[in-house]
Amino acid sequence: MHELSIAISMVDMAAEEAAQRGDVKVNAIYLKLGAMSGVVKDALLFSYDVVCEGTPMEGSRLVIEEVPIIVFCPKCEIETAPVSINNLCCPTCETPTPQVVRGREMEVTALEIE
Template sequence: MHEMSIALAVVDQVEDAARSHGASRVRTVRLRVGELAGVVPDALAFSFQLACAGTLVEGADLVTETVPGLARCAPCGDEWAVGMPPRLTCPVCDRATTELVSGRELRIAAVEWHDDPADPRVREPISEEG
């Protein structure tokens, strides 16, 4: 499952950034994920929660924005949503000389964190002992 390696990399990058800015806890991680990136959203969300354990990112919300796959035909200039499975031939001139404009992205779009450990809006992990 490559979603786990993606989640681990995201958590590592977010935690490094949060620490370098003096943050005490990460609240939200926003990702832009292209529909052609080959990522299963539920598997990524599950892996993200596991990867966060014991880090500043533990308890953070993962918000993913799906970026639609768009293609452009070089000869005629038409642009279209490629869909799934992807249609890579131009719907106007039926040529296969296309350029993918979007849909393969996988990037951290934004991170929200707290730099005050006493901030009451910071959600603490729920203890099973109490």
């Protein structure tokens, strides 16, 4: 359960951004979360509320956009969703591929401030 430390990093980052913009209030954090980031969405949402409690960010929202896994198929030469997270092969030609092009993201993309 490392979602708590991830939530702390995220809230610290948002607080720093808010301070830089003249102590604005943060209403929401927008996060892109890859299916292969190693982080569980629900555990992160729970941790986020715990971390925000008693801080100026209490009541703010964490908006998670889940990013599916996309691999590159060397045979079809296309980017495609694999058969599944535990079967990384091309759904069309069934060629296994280790090249994950998306799905590891853990990126704060935007803040809603006022």
